[in-house]
Amino acid sequence: MSETRWIHWIDGDAEHTARWHSETGMPAPRQVVPADDRVNASTAHRLTCEGTALLWQGDYHQARQLLGALGRRIDRKAPPVPSETSSANAAFHLQRRASGHRARVLGRLLVPLGADHALALRRAPDVRAACEEAYGPPRPTPSVVSLRELLGVLGAHQWRTKGLDVSAIGARIHPHYGVFSPTRGEYVDLVARAPLPHPASHGGPAFDLGTGTGVLAAVLAHRGVSRVVATDNNPRAVACALANMSRLGLTRQVEIAGGGALFPPGRAALVVCNPPWLPAKPNSALEQGVYDPKGTMLHAFLTGLADHLLPGGEGWLIMSDLAEHLGLRAPGELRAAITAAGLRVADRIGTRPDHLRASDPTDPLHAARAAEVTSLWRLTPERPER
Ligand SMILES: C[S@@+](CC[C@H](N)C(=O)[O-])C[C@H]1O[C@@H](n2cnc3c(N)ncnc32)[C@H](O)[C@@H]1O
Structure with a gap:
């Protein structure tokens, strides 16, 4: 977050101001009213749908319950699941619009954070460590955040603490x-x-x-690649990958390069890239790893690859074909982009995803998800002497 934004509200006769904080890039709400355990879900739903944010001053657990009740109301009023005749593309766009609307409305239930990131509500948990990880060191002034966003911060803190088992390296990331x-x-x-x-x-x-x-860098190091240089233009990712390499004892083998460039200087025997898979607009800053409307990273990888490979080297592109099944990318478009970049496909190794949504028949995108194949494209320069 760059510039400081403020929100204002009136409570009784007193006017209040607080710093607005949103890591997901939610704009500061213009209309804010105080609310507590006396407000019911129906009133809260009406106000938040009209654009009024509720600054919670009651019990923490009641606020969470209200958020759940609001979510159920929004889902009940969501447009019907598209019929079988609707295209996957229409279903996708409908679902994205619905989830954007849901995020905006639910994002209007706000909670106050003290200058030390403490949650100033009755029966509130200690959120300071989680907030410091996500928001950085405490600032001199108290702030207001959306409860939904704060719950995301708490969830991320748990994942960070617990880690995720990655069988390919026999360790946790x-x-x-x-x-x-x-x-x-x-x-x-x-x-x-x-x-x-x-x-x-x-x-x-x-x-x-x-x-x-840093997961793929760790896999390569685990496979015996003697040196891996990894980049990311997200400073959070750079810090995260550094911490993971340090935990895994891989700091000698893997260099994490900040600085924002996609390719490190020089050439490599293998260049791995897993860009965002869906050419569609992210609903928030946190979705940028998944959605990239213009496929900027994919195209930068393809067009830069040949100039960064050593003789006999390969580029590995990791990409799912869900975009094709959703009508977001024309069949053959990816192959055409590969050819246009002066590359040829040495091999394509595919696998079926086994995540839960792929087998959920109630998901409106089920047909597309069930047909999805994730591939590793082995790419080599068309003219190796380049
Ligand atoms: C889909 S995620 C893949 C992360 C990781 N490689 C993996 O496979 O789990 C894409 C990553 O690329 C990063 N990224 C996007 N554009 C970039 C660019 N121009 N230069 C460097 N990194 C970029 C994002 O911050 C994100 O971490």
Whole structure:
């Protein structure tokens, strides 16, 4: 968050002001009224749908219950699930619109945080450590945040503490708030089993572009690649990957390069890239690892690859075809972009995702998800002498 924004409200005869804080980029609400345990779900739903934010001053658990009740009301009033005749594309856009609306309305239930990040509500848990991880050190002034966002911060704190088992490295990866988390293990397993190009298994370095938690860099190091240089333009990811490499004892093998460039300087025997899979608009800053409307990272990887490979080297693109099944990318478009970048496909290793949503027939996007294949594309330059 760059500039400080403020919100104002009146309580009785007194006017109040507080700093607005949103890591997801939610704009500061213009209309704020105080609310407590006396407000019912129906009134809260009406006010929040009209654009009025409720600044909670009652019991913490009541606030959570109200948030749940608001969510159920929004879901009940959501447009019907598209019929079988509707296209997957229409269903996708409807679902994105609905989830954007849901996030905006639920985001209008606000809670006060003290200058030390303490949650100033009755029966509130201690959220200070979680907030410090997500928001940075306490600031001199109290702030107001959305309860929904705060619950996300608390959830992220638990994931960070507990970690996520990654069987390909026989260890846990600890995601940080706002960093793409490898919850879908199928693509990690692809990187663990694809045949390493000869120079990478004989001392040549590898690059991991957009490393996130550092999981793929760790897999390559685990497979014996002697040196991996990983980049990410998200400072949270850089800090997270550094922390993971340190936990895993890989700091000598894996260098995490900040600075924001996609490719590190020089050339590598293997360049791995797992860009956002869906060319669609993110609903919040936290969704940027999944949605990229113009496929900027994908195209930067493809067009820069040949100039960053050592002789005999390969680029590994990790990409699901869900975008094709949802009508967000034309069939053949990815292959055309690969060819246009002067690359050829040496092999394509595919796998079916096994996450829960892929087998949920009540999901309006079920048909597309059930058909989804995640692939590792092994790419080489068309003209190796480049
Ligand atoms: C889909 S996530 C993949 C993370 C990780 N490699 C993995 O597979 O779990 C994409 C990552 O690329 C990063 N990213 C996006 N654009 C980038 C760019 N231009 N330069 C470097 N990193 C970028 C994002 O911050 C994000 O961490």
